[in-house]
Amino acid sequence: MVKKVLKTFEIDYLQVLDEHGKVDESLMPKVTDDDLKKLYENMILVRTFDKKAFSLQRQGRIGTYLEVRGQEASQVGSTYAMKDKDWLFPMYRSTGALIVRGQPMTRMLQYWGGDERGLISPDEFNNFPIAIPVGTQALHALGAGWASKLTGDGLVSVVYLGDGATSKEDFMSAMNFAGVYNAATVFIVENNQFAISTHRDEQTGSETIAQKAIAFGFEGIQVDGNDVLAVYKVTKDAVDKARRGDGPTLIECYTYRMGDHSTSDDAARYRDQKEVEEWAKKDPIDRMEKFMTEKGLLDDTYKDKVQADSTAAVKEAIDAYEKVEPANPEDIFTYMYAEMPTQLKEQFEEYKESKK
Numbered sequence: 001m002v003k004k005v006l007k008t009f010e011i012d013y014l015q016v017l018d019e020h021g022k023v024d025e026s027l028m029p030k031v032t033d034d035d036l037k038k039l040y041e042n043m044i045l046v047r048t049f050d051k052k053a054f055s056l057q058r059q060g061r062i063g064t065y066l067e068v069r070g071q072e073a074s075q076v077g078s079t080y081a082m083k084d085k086d087w088l089f090p091m092y093r094s095t096g097a098l099i100v101r102g103q104p105m106t107r108m109l110q111y112w113g114g115d116e117r118g119l120i121s122p123d124e125f126n127n128f129p130i131a132i133p134v135g136t137q138a139l140h141a142l143g144a145g146w147a148s149k150l151t152g153d154g155l156v157s158v159v160y161l162g163d164g165a166t167s168k169e170d171f172m173s174a175m176n177f178a179g180v181y182n183a184a185t186v187f188i189v190e191n192n193q194f195a196i197s198t199h200r201d202e203q204t205g206s207e208t209i210a211q212k213a214i215a216f217g218f219e220g221i222q223v224d225g226n227d228v229l230a231v232y233k234v235t236k237d238a239v240d241k242a243r244r245g246d247g248p249t250l251i252e253c254y255t256y257r258m259g260d261h262s263t264s265d266d267a268a269r270y271r272d273q274k275e276v277e278e279w280a281k282k283d284p285i286d287r288m289e290k291f292m293t294e295k296g297l298l299d300d301t302y303k304d305k306v307q308a309d310s311t312a313a314v315k316e317a318i319d320a321y322e323k324v325e326p327a328n329p330e331d332i333f334t335y336m337y338a339e340m341p342t343q344l345k346e347q348f349e350e351y352k353e354s355k356k
């Protein structure tokens with residue numbers, strides 16, 4: 001037997017800001033004080049919206065919702081590295097990413113209230129609709145990143161996936177073609193340790209998710225997903241690399257889903273509360289507050305103002321959402337196909353009859 005000696009591998013792991021709010025200055029990304037404030041303000045806005053959306057669902061004012069809690073840094077830090085016209089391919093838990101990308105909160109409430117018009121991207125941004133089917137968005141992002149590589153339009157596509165999605169063939173096909181075509185695509189896997197009740201350890205035999213990129217011929221990196229500075233840094237590097245035409249990157253944000261999977265789930269049935277308490281100590285916002293206080297960028301007045309502004313913005317979004325004219329139920333029929341198939345035509349007629 002002949003032994004083929006292949007490259008052995010290592011995976012880079014980055015943490016800049018630890019859970020006590022201490023920063024490793026040698027690893028600090030290039031950010032101004034203004035950037036630090038914006039990152040913080042965005043995380044507070046996301047958490048405020050998230051809490052309120054959860055409570056609106058409980059009151060029956062929206063249909064369903066998937067909480068971001070615990071993942072604010074991995075979403076805000078990464079989208080902050082994108083240019084407005086870059087392509088965002090969000091999943092159902094990407095509320096934080098969408099907020100940074102200018103998606104009006106009113107529209108997000110519309111969507112979770114059952115109105116598809118909530119997915120319309122603002123003109124200044126290229127936000128794709130949220131993908132509910134797990135992993136399908138990876139292929140869409142690969143397509144956009146490949147197109148950018150071919151046309152040289154200088155845009156990058158960034159896709160968000162959960163750890164569970166990495167077991168899907170869509171993820172693997174997208175990774176494969178990204179490697180083959182050197183697509184301008186950045187894959188962000190928010191490894192929040194769960195796919196509903198399936199723990200990360202039951203999801204894959206790989207030691208890290210980041211290392212999966214190696215099999216497809218490109219770079220994978222693991223980052224502390226509760227550290228907004230590290231997430232920003234690795235995403236900025238990956239986005240810049242893709243924009244230069246130097247190919248894709250897989251970023252694994254190592255984080256934790258603090259809430260239930262969705263408003264229809266009860267995580268207490270399958271996970272230990274002690275684990276949740278341990279992760280609460282690693283909260284992405286607490287550590288940023290400690291760091292910014294130490295740096296002289298955060299005091300009680302500023303903190304209260306950020307919270308008050310976020311609360312007011314969310315309230316305004318809810319008021320506007322509750323005044324939106326309901327969508328026309330006929331849209332369900334007319335928007336599905338360019339040409340309606342026979343059965344749908346029949347159902348449409350039936351529906352119209354029922355309204356007479």
Ligand SMILES: Cc1ncc(C[n+]2csc(CCOP(=O)(O)OP(=O)(O)O)c2C)c(N)n1
Binds near residue numbers: 133194195
């Ligand atoms: C194709 C497909 N299969 C199954 C489901 C049901 N489903 C919804 S969420 C989910 C778990 C996904 O977990 P993960 O990718 O880790 O993301 P997370 O929800 O933890 O953010 C599953 C299996 C689905 N939405 N789509």
